[in-house]
Amino acid sequence: MTLQKQRSESLYKEALEHIVGGVNSPSRSFKAVGGGAPVFMKRGQGAYFWDEDGNRYIDYLAAYGPIILGHAHPHVTAAICRAAENGTLYGTPTELEIEFARMLKEAIPSLDKVRFVNSGTEAVMSTIRVARAYTGRNKIIKFAGCYHGHSDLVLVAAGSGPSTLGIPDSAGIPVSIAHEVITVPYNDLGALDEALARWGSDVAAVMVEPVVGNFGMVMPKPGFLEGLCAVARRNGSLVIYDEVITAFRFHYGTVQNFDGLPSGTDFAAIEPDLTALGKIIGGGLPIGAYGGRKDIMAQVAPLGPAYQAGTMAGNPASISAGIACLQVLQEPGTYARLDKLGAVLEAGLADAARKHGVALTINRIRGALSTHFCDHPVTNYDEAQNTDSEQFALFFRLMLEEGICLAPSKYEAWFTTIAHTEDDIAVTVEAADRAFAAMAH
């Protein structure tokens, strides 16, 4: 199939005139896959979306994660419509917010108290403020390659080693702020120890994606989360889990109570003090949330001195969509299905790559998987970077031509949704087979 893309191309030209870079989030551009016009979507239904030129794609982007039920799921759509009919925003508390907070607390036992915000970025930013307020310390430790949104403090790259302070990853972030962040390699407890030995008395929190979703899907090694929590606590630092991607992704809950973690995981020992949430919990509308231990959350205004607020926070449309999404996810068999689709996809991709002699490492956790063009395992950011970007870009383009939409970055995951069918997976594997054949030549 040769993709018609005239309309996407002309819309891109027009968008460039009015919207910076033509996109409202840089990851939507095709910069990492050779540039040019991104595909402009017009409509989504179930596992598919259609672009402005009328091409249909099987969607594995899932809007970078939230669309776990597929597009326009009727239960979610009805909930959004009902909410809209009653007015989308009051600026007052509503009963819906209590209902949703209860649902989250039931699924995530470490949440004593919750606060709703509007994005994952806000959720993370707020946990950091609260951790600083609670500990009276300034610095945070994060892990290389983990993404925690675009707020100043977490948009900081590693220094030259675990004992050096961070450097800004973006223009516009003062070096003084970057110096409040220490970045160490994921899955490396030695580096964490070293950083704490050097900076520990000023470390408010250790922040981590407990299962990584931002340099592919990467599992914590056995003992990593236990060790992280133990050394952080010994140091008087809080542990913050960024579960913006992972919450409700692998099962009805978070990584904190995920039975897919390495066997022998001591769940009591890996409980975080604070958790940041987003994506799936909004059912496709903007949302974020954070919460944790009661005494720590008591820092937040109006109870405590750490100020955090939001005009749109807890709006009835987002909360209704979130409740509806979690209701569907609670149905028996949902996660088994996501897992099965993921397993079939993984097996098909691996077979096809092997057949054509394409070196491919696949990291899969239930319905989320990542494809790394390399012949080594990917367990940290260095290993994820050390993969063939050009091969990924070519694969991405070939798959797009076949009507299969992946995220335009080698670091992003593929997500199965409950709307994908076995046929969709088979079509995808056949497309990948042709793509790998083309790449091998």
Ligand code: PMP
């Ligand atoms: N944390 C993680 C782990 C994320 O993956 C993301 C977004 N990809 C964020 C935070 C930021 O969320 P948002 O884009 O909703 O601000």
